[in-house]
Amino acid sequence: MLISDKQELRRCVKQAVRRAQVSETMLCFDVQQGEMGVEPLMASLRQGQGTPFGTDGAAVYAALDALELPARDRASAVSMQQSYERNAWLREVLDVMRAQRVLVAVPLERAQDFLPSDDRFAALPVVDSACFVPGRYGVDYRAAAARIAEAAHACGARDLLVRGVSEDALRYAVLPACEDARCVLHAMLEGEEQVRAFAVLLDECSAVRAVVNAKGEAERALIALAASRPRLLVRLTDMSHLPLALEALGTRLLPYASEAHLPELMLGRWIGARERLWPLLADAYLPLARAGYQLDSQRIERDVAALLTENLKAMYA
Numbered sequence: 001m002l003i004s005d006k007q008e009l010r011r012c013v014k015q016a017v018r019r020a021q022v023s024e025t026m027l028c029f030d031v032q033q034g035e036m037g038v039e040p041l042m043a044s045l046r047q048g049q050g051t052p053f054g055t056d057g058a059a060v061y062a063a064l065d066a067l068e069l070p071a072r073d074r075a076s077a078v079s080m081q082q083s084y085e086r087n088a089w090l091r092e093v094l095d096v097m098r099a100q101r102v103l104v105a106v107p108l109e110r111a112q113d114f115l116p117s118d119d120r121f122a123a124l125p126v127v128d129s130a131c132f133v134p135g136r137y138g139v140d141y142r143a144a145a146a147r148i149a150e151a152a153h154a155c156g157a158r159d160l161l162v163r164g165v166s167e168d169a170l171r172y173a174v175l176p177a178c179e180d181a182r183c184v185l186h187a188m189l190e191g192e193e194q195v196r197a198f199a200v201l202l203d204e205c206s207a208v209r210a211v212v213n214a215k216g217e218a219e220r221a222l223i224a225l226a227a228s229r230p231r232l233l234v235r236l237t238d239m240s241h242l243p244l245a246l247e248a249l250g251t252r253l254l255p256y257a258s259e260a261h262l263p264e265l266m267l268g269r270w271i272g273a274r275e276r277l278w279p280l281l282a283d284a285y286l287p288l289a290r291a292g293y294q295l296d297s298q299r300i301e302r303d304v305a306a307l308l309t310e311n312l313k314a315m316y317a
Contacts, residue, residue, distance in 0.1 A: 003295045010282045012297050016304040017278040021100040023312045025186065025211060025235060026124070026161075026257040027266055028105045031090065031116050034262075038069060038078045041264045059268030066096050066271060067264070087117040090263060094120050097267045100309045103159055103186075108147070112154035123155040124186065127162045127177075132169045141172035148177035158316055159211075161186040167197055175205045184315045185210040186235075192221045199225045202232060209315045211254065213237050223248050233311060239273070242280045251306040281307075 003009050029036070041063065046054035052061075061071055069077040084092065094102065103124040106114050108131060114123040127148055132139045152160060160183045162174050178185045185208055189195050195218050202210055213235040214222045220241065226232045227248045235254040236245060245253050256273040260266035281304070289295055 003289065003297065003300075006286065006289070009285055009289060009295065010279075012300050013282040013285065013304075014278045016297070016301045017274050017281065017308075019098070020301070020304045020308050021098045022270060022308045023100050023254075024097075024102040024258055024266060024270070025254065025312065026105060026259045027102050027263065028259065028261045029263060029266075030106075031104055031121050031263075032114075036086075036089070036262055036264065037081045038064070038074065038264075040262055042074065044262060044265055056265060056268070059265060059272055061268075062271040063264045063268030066267060067092065090121075091118055093263045093267050094118060097270055101312065102266075105161055106155070108151050111151040111157065114155040122159065123157040124159050124161050125151050125155065125157050127160055127165065127174055129164050129166075129169075132165060132173070139169070141169065144169070145173040145177040145180070148173065149181040152177070152181040152183050157181075157183060159184045159186055161188075163188045167201070170198070170201055171204075175201060175208055178208045179205060187212045189214045189218065189222070192218045194218070195222045195225065199229065199232065202229065209233070211235050211312070211315065213257070220244065223253075226253075233315060239276050239280065242277070243284055246281075246284050251303050252311060253307065254311060255307050277307075 003012055041060055044056055045052045045060055064071045064077060069080055071077065081089065099120055102121050104114070104116070104121050105124045105126050108125045108127055111123055111125040125148070131144050131148065148160065160174070160178055160181070162170065162185060165174065174185065177183070187198060187210055189198055189212060195214050198212065202208060209231045211233045212222060213219070215237050219237055222234055223241065223245050226234045233252065233254060234245060234249065235257055236242065239255060242255055255277055258266045258269040258273070260269055285295060285300070
């Protein structure tokens with residue numbers, strides 16, 4: 001269906017974003033044993049009297065509403081949630097969220113114990129500085145790489161998360177492990193210098209693909225570097241950078257990750273993210289539409305699917 005005016009465009013983009021499936025790249029929650037439900041969700045709000053204006057105030061209540069739990073009757077909400085068996089409740093959260101894939105951060109040493117009840121959950125083993133404790137002769141990067149690859153294999157992981165490690169650890173252990181285990185590398189970078197150094201390292205490893213995020217001005221540098229690197233997929237930390245990212249990368253990016261510590265909070269944050277995403281995306285289409293480019297609902301749905309699921313899926317091809 002061709003789109004004829006601005007209001008129709010906004011309605012189409014809003015509908016496409018709200019209905020699309022999503023891929024979450026950072027859930028920090030123990031899906032097998034972690035405490036979840038209404039009580040932990042409410043406890044995640046900032047303590048204090050009055051209206052909950054904190055960062056997650058809207059996310060908490062959006063999640064309760066989406067799950068059809070009465071926010072004004074906490075006891076009833078708890079009772080309704082607890083009537084679900086644990087795995088059924090997790091499935092309900094994923095269904096309401098329209099989740100296609102959820103990467104769950106797990107400590108490397110516990111990766112072999114990751115046995116989720118829903119195949120939409122996937123392990124994201126975490127590689128940090130604890131993996132590179134030096135011995136008498138320094139750090140054994142070859143042994144560290146072998147441990148990382150073995151842990152990924154043990155839980156069937158197709159992704160690895162690295163944070164807080166040295167450039168040598170990346171070059172001599174993490175990147176070789178990703179090559180051996182055929183894993184997508186997820187990296188959380190600090191500062192423009194680290195972003196540029198990572199891009200150089202990635203250029204040296206032609207078989208590795210990476211999903212990378214950074215903060216502040218470093219995110220702008222990351223977007224610029226990713227434009228000429230198809231194996232580098234930017235995951236935005238600041239959605240206000242979406243117009244810049246779309247101009248430089250087209251739809252080859254990930255606009256959001258919740259980084260939540262509860263599945264219900266993940267749902268609530270995604271509800272808020274969708275409501276921030278669609279106006280930005282609609283505004284990005286306007287200059288094209290005004291210039292005579294023929295937009296239709298199918299094109300918009302394909303673009304939204306690329307942003308929210310297909311770009312991540314393509315990293316495993």
